[in-house]
Amino acid sequence: MDLQLRGNTALVTASSSGLGKASATALVREGVNVVINGRDESRLEAAKAEIETAGSGEVVAQPGDLTAKADIRQLVQTTVDEFGGLDHLVTSAGGPPSGPFLETDDDDWYQAYDLLVMSVVRLAREAEPHLRDGDGGTIVTITSRSVKEAIDSLVLSNSVRMGVIGLEKTLSTEFAPEIRANAVLPGPHETDRIRDLVEQSVERGEYDSYEAGLEARGSNVPVGRIGDPMGLGNTVAFLSSPCSGFINGVAVPIDGGVGSSNL
Template identity: 85%
Template sequence: MDLQIHGNTALVTASSSGLGKASAKALAREGVNVVINGRDEAQLEEAKSEVEAVATGEVVAQPGDLTDEDDIEALVQTTVDEFGGLDHLVTSAGGPPSGPFLETDDEDWYQAYDLLVMSVVRLAREAEPHLREGDGGTIVNITSRSVKEAIDSLVLSNSVRMSVIGLEKTLSKEFGPDIRANAVLPGPHETARIKELVEQAVDRGEYDSYEEGLEARGSGIPVGRIGDPMELGNTVAFLSSPQSGFINGVSVPIDGGSGSSNL
């Protein structure tokens, strides 16, 4: 399927690894000019090379901290300066610390809100005038399946990420028809974090091999495995394209059917 976004421009935050990087790769493969972002400049440069390997457009790496308002302004401005505009915004951010409610203090709550919610607020505010200028701007927020079902010991993610969904739904109405806003809710995917956890379990003797550990993690998922990050990236690219032009204000679980929520 031709997604009809060749020559467009996208900004993908927290894209030096994981699902953000997969989204950048999926867009770049479609000929989109992509600005990727991360705090670790060495890791960001490695990611740039990886995205460039599949890209048919240009790739620019812009370091920045998503909790820093000046860095967010610089991210959007760099994108516009480099490519003359901005068509697609994909927001991603690292997860907040795990832990139960009674072991989570006020500082943890404020930091999680700043990282997960205010980063999206500021990015949308900065990007909005540029997204309106094209033929159909899009925003895709990468959040978590925790907005559908609370996950044990993830009180911050369970609670704070809900605000991103409320914001996404509001933007889908306030920014339309010029800009569509949607969200994706990933379940477990084979990211660097999952790889690290499985390898640690192998080292502890819980599994005989990485493959066995990975298979165990997918045992409760109806499709029988965890996700490939590019499967989520491909969905993000689709939601950023005119091929999904009547999809607006929705939150799409990408979890292999592992969720139990009816909605």
């Protein structure tokens, strides 16, 4: 299926690994020129080398901290300078620390809010005039299924990520019709973090192999496995495309059916 994105430009944050990297890869496959971002420059350059083999889109690596206002301004400016505009913004960020409520202090709350919510606020503000100039700008926010159902020991993610969904829904009307805004809510996916946790379990003797550990992690998922990050990346590319042109203001769970929420 041709998503009609060839020649477009996208900025994908926190894309040196995981779901952000998969989203950037999916866009490059569609011929989109992409600026990727991360804090670790060597890791970012390695991701660039891998992503640019996926398709015809060009890839530019721009390091930056999503909690730094100046870095966010530079991310958007680099995208516009390199490719002459900005058509699609995909926001991703690392998860906040886990832990129960009574072990979470004020600094933890402020840092999580700055990383998860204010990064999207600042990115949307900087990107808006450029997204509006194109033929159909889009914003896709990658959050978590925790906005649908609270997950044990993830009080920060459960609470703070809700603000991103409220923002996304608001932008879907305030920025319309020139810009559409949607969100994806990932469940368990085989990211670097999951791979590390499974490998640690194997080292502790809990599983005989990585494959056995991974299968155990997907045992409660109705489709019988945890997700492939590229599956989520393909959904992000679709939501960025004209093929999804009547989808606006939605939050799409991508969790293999593991969630039990009706809505």
